[in-house]
Amino acid sequence: RPGLGGGLCLHFDGGNWTVQNCQLRVRPAPLITCVGVSGRANVSLDWCLLSRQQNVLPGSWGYGIFAWGKAPRVTGRDLTFADLKVAVDAGDGSGVSLSRCTFRHNRVGVMLRCD
Secondary structure (H helix, E strand, O other): OOOOOOEEEEEEEOOEEEEEOOEEEEOOOOOEEEEEEEOOOEEEEEOOEEEEOOOOOOOOOOEEEEEOOOOOEEEEEOOEEEOOOEEEEEEOOOEEEEEOOEEEOOOEEEEEEOO
């Protein structure tokens, strides 16, 4: 669990990774993220919940997936994004593929940026 000043529940910076059947919940803080992907990481997320912590008032904070840099790849299947500021934030050059995902009560579903 990241601290109140921001941080990442999971950060992948290179390598091939698979995460299945998990719940990643963030506390209220600016720039706090469930899953960060950078470098040449290739990450697969299956059947996961990315959300703010329960019993915490919603606010303008919390990211589900944040991908930055020129090479990271993220594949998400059967994910639920709930009560986040931005469910998915993908920078120019990062690859994000989502299938059968649910977006509930997020301020922004998917943000695509040109870095």
